[in-house]
Amino acid sequence: MRFLIPLIYSSSTSGHYRITSRLLSAYLTKPQRSTLHPSFNCQPPSMAASEESLRKALAEKQSAVEAHGNAVRALKAAKASKSEIDAAIEALNILKLEKSSIEKQLQAAVSGSDGDGALSREAFRQAAVNTLERRLFYIPSFKIYRGVAGLYDYGPPGCAVKSNVLAFWRQHFVLEENMLEVDCPCVTPEVVLKASGHVDKFTDLMVKDEKTGTCYRADHLLKDFCNEKLQKDLTIGAQKAAELKHVLATLDDLSAEALGAKIKEYGITAPDTKNPLSDPYPFNLMFQTSIGPSGLSPGYMRPETAQGIFVNFKDLYYYNGNKLPFAAAQIGQAFRNEISPRQGLLRVREFTLAEIEHFVDPEDKSHPKYSEVVDLEFLMFPREEQMSGQSAKKIRLGDAVSKGTVNNETLGYFIGRVYLFLTRLGIDKDRLRFRQHLANEMAHYAADCWDAEIECSYGWIECVGIADRSAYDLRAHSDKSGVPLVAAEKFSEPREVEKLVIAPVKKELGLAFKGSQKNVVEALEAMNEKEALEMKAALESKGEVEFYVCTLGKNVPIKKNMVSISKEKKKEHQRVFTPSVIEPSFGIGRIIYCLFEHSFYTRPSKAGDEQLNVFRFPPLVAPIKCTVFPLVQNQQYEDVAKVISKSLTTAGISHKIDITGTSIGKRYARTDELGVPFAITVDSTKDVTIRERDSKLQVRVSVEEAALVVKSVTDGLRTWEDVWEKYPHHTSGSADD
């Protein structure tokens, strides 16, 4: 049952997620976009099994209902006794009830969870998004001009969260790991993206409404059709359901032709007009532009930041004292001209990436700090578990590496560091898993690849990709630019190695092949070891062989006197090799959106008449660390508030004063909605109260100490619990309303 791997549950919350960054890596191996869009919203197969058996049961029950209906009609026609007919009708009604019950179960099963769950996810998202948009965490860009799909602004609190996330990223990765951070332009000349493969292969398949010209992503239309059918049409049998699921599971492997054929077969039309659709054709997702005034130098807005690092490898390696391993990092904007952006901040046309390229000797992928993460335990979802339909399990990272589940120490180290990064930001560790790429998702050259996936109301979202990409990228740029992007290991003393030497005898070859001599020489020199040794053997036994010269497009006869093939011993002083690259790539916008959802909750107001919104951001990411409220509007309190504000500024604590006359309860509610962890209320000129957002507990602290107390907690030097223990408690019940 290959089509069950991965199992696709096509609920409204499942989706077609794509990493913001390097999944590209995967699809470059294949002419089709086979793994560009992995559908990894996998579910345990028990569910699929139950769905399948439900469909069977439903079909059986339907037959039973029909058979029984016929029986009843037959009894009536035969004028059977009333009691006999009544009994038959009662049995029929029972069957109908049973059928209806199975329908309900099936309905629940295909919507990916119980119906209520889906509804409440939807409602939760609505509440969170309403708060986020109302408080300007983000805003559809160019709103006054009715916006542009897939473009969003971060408003003041969102922008502050983003800059906190990036500052922590820099601290956690660049500073702590001594990475070489670079900053390259977004405008990129064509040659670079030709080398990387983006110009030729960074495409999605598109169809057009044949009358209006409106564009759609071909796979989205097919997917929506299959999902709709599976969810809403309960009459389709188990066989048809299996077929549709097979289509969903193999969606990313379908060629343009196959996709077009399916669209025709299912009679899919343009969603808006019901007009017929064109055949699918590839659309390049890069924003194209032109560099300079001539119009002759095509360029693109980079689809990822990584290429800027690869093309600088030589200089960075030199900067690092010609030593491996080292990591380079870059934070910056990337661009993808999506055909039809969906899901708010999760699939956008411009986004911030933070990427790390860790260059390492392919023969030694150990990591000096590996021991620091070896005991971390978290949800991992290895390939085998996905194939056998199990779910993600808590696994000790050290075990995953030592068993070979994770390919190497360095990859494991970064998985551990990403786990620490995300959970310290406030991502719920129970809704974070590391999912290994399936074989068909990975590029042929990739050694291993894991995605940090975060569960939110849209399902499991790929937020960080951590891939061992071997030497692929550096080789691609070496080949295109002619500049060797290699590292060297100097031997402490020279080593003796045996080398194959192919020496064409140009004089003889010239006599034999005249003008074609050069082609033959080059072809001979290009032989690999196996070919050369076979030729050597053949020449020694037969004296002449037929040899195919591709640049001539034909075989030529090679005689023994035309080439000498031998093995020679040489002394080597160093080993020159193309480093492997291990690449953790972070979709910052996706992480932030998931963080918003994981931080959001509601609680009843004190009067119980409304639900108040709260973001439980840790101080590290909170957009504002502290608010300062004079309890009532009076000059004395306002002066104290200004003194505290000044000391907060000196301490580098972002804060806000609210001197409106609004009730203190309303002001707390406003500040909770922005996720501000602490509020200082000025209710005397000597002592003030500090309130913690989630517990709503308050302590009394002197005016002089207030800023320092807040700073110590936001800087992580002590916890709120420490503060609660040390300072007198404020017990006025009226504060929160």
Add this chain to the structure above:
Amino acid sequence: MRFLIPLIYSSSTSGHYRITSRLLSAYLTKPQRSTLHPSFNCQPPSMAASEESLRKALAEKQSAVEAHGNAVRALKAAKASKSEIDAAIEALNILKLEKSSIEKQLQAAVSGSDGDGALSREAFRQAAVNTLERRLFYIPSFKIYRGVAGLYDYGPPGCAVKSNVLAFWRQHFVLEENMLEVDCPCVTPEVVLKASGHVDKFTDLMVKDEKTGTCYRADHLLKDFCNEKLQKDLTIGAQKAAELKHVLATLDDLSAEALGAKIKEYGITAPDTKNPLSDPYPFNLMFQTSIGPSGLSPGYMRPETAQGIFVNFKDLYYYNGNKLPFAAAQIGQAFRNEISPRQGLLRVREFTLAEIEHFVDPEDKSHPKYSEVVDLEFLMFPREEQMSGQSAKKIRLGDAVSKGTVNNETLGYFIGRVYLFLTRLGIDKDRLRFRQHLANEMAHYAADCWDAEIECSYGWIECVGIADRSAYDLRAHSDKSGVPLVAAEKFSEPREVEKLVIAPVKKELGLAFKGSQKNVVEALEAMNEKEALEMKAALESKGEVEFYVCTLGKNVPIKKNMVSISKEKKKEHQRVFTPSVIEPSFGIGRIIYCLFEHSFYTRPSKAGDEQLNVFRFPPLVAPIKCTVFPLVQNQQYEDVAKVISKSLTTAGISHKIDITGTSIGKRYARTDELGVPFAITVDSTKDVTIRERDSKLQVRVSVEEAALVVKSVTDGLRTWEDVWEKYPHHTSGSADD
């Protein structure tokens, strides 16, 4: 002599600088690019005067030499006495020497300084740039593909400097001023940039080589021609020199036709081929692209970040509690597809801007924190001083504002804050001036505009523009989008105002004008107060007036019974107005480049055999704050180094360990070249030395204290002098070599 204002000195170091950002503002007022490229490398006129008198003196001397030569020849022809002829020849030789001396003076005058100065500036720049590129402060982008003009990467130390500058900008402006920071996309739909004027007017004039198609900036070619002529051809007279200078001074005012005519008149050809050139035509400097798959939605890469703020005004005003003043800020990439990028990091095709839009009531431009900057004193270059040929002077900011030189308090406040920002970064206050825009540089709507200019080897470079742009931008977007971008001042109690009421009597107008009634009604209602009152008076006196209806294109007779015009008293509860915007706009790359030059110096090595490079970055911006060196390669010292490294990481101090066996002197030299302020040398397991970069002084500190000492100085909690006083001095003379 209008052409002397501004005086252009066309030395090789002068230039055609344009602010990275909003000079656009200035040129939007005029159909020509009159002030898009202000040439503000002004010089005191004494110099120009001396040049002019030198040219005159040279011409006179030339005539004298010729006349005397003729006289000598005449004497010889007349066979005068030898002593007579010798005396005449001696006099001629003296005249020739005098002429030669004047030539030298003139040569020096036209090259903008003495020739040696220009040379040493060039040499200084070469030394600085060599160090910057070799140590990867910056790198030409895509170097392995031979680069792209006008695109640069920041390598590790440059990237660190940049992120320190931006972090300090955020602290100094966003945090300390409670600004609303936003983060908008670079991809921008056409409608936004149509409203702002960029689509129609953000152009440079270009000419093409008629045979090869190579593009040049028309004004650059004309400018280069004039400069070359003025500097290298000393035979041109004062009149011709004046003409060329006039061309240079008015370069930015020239229309495409006038520019083309000059190019023809001077016979300017393509510099590379000497082929004829096309007529000049406008080239839009924005990178164009297409949003979405249809190809029907043109978009551009934003040329500045400001528009993202303006279109969000309504939401931001609401976020600020519907209160003015408030400031919004944005840091981000901006793009300009320069025709021919020049001068390294100073004119590039992609750059980071940091922009502030401070929205303020046009009737109250006071600033609550103005008193904090009022006593600052620094170089200012008001319009009048430029016009009268004086140079920049130290002026107390408070005086400049109170005298009206600076238009208002808020503008003055930002000028002061920018001064503090730049000097705290390490910009030399003696090479920083605030230059006011001349009347012809400013847009008609701008109230006042000052540029922070920093002097570097390329001349005075515009790095920050601080403009009071009045209501222009908000009005432009209101008009285009139909969304009112206004603020309201609520009155504490309603105010009585007299309002003009124009009430067309539609029935009478309908009878008189039938189908044209609507046009007449609209025209009547559109009258301004003056027109309406004149009509009222005329109707009262004459009973009928001729009235021009522009939508009909003709006069119509209006009778007394067709319209009632009166003044009525109304109660108003608020005043609705479009806020003014004061905009400080920072070209981050330019500031960083100038900072590099201001920080760079060389000093002889201890042996005196070479010059060592040093960047005297303050700890605030230094890319790495500290290096850690084990004095010799030994496990014990390396372990101590690791302990110190760990405590530096905990303290958040970026640092680097160097365990190579290189001599300590060489390691110091390497670290000085990166501008690292402190080096910890491990020469025992208990105490270590800390060396300060510029003084090369060393103190002895315990291993435990080392990180904290470095942290306290880099955080600005104490100075190196404090440390020097407190700790024992290390006096080993051998440390630095």
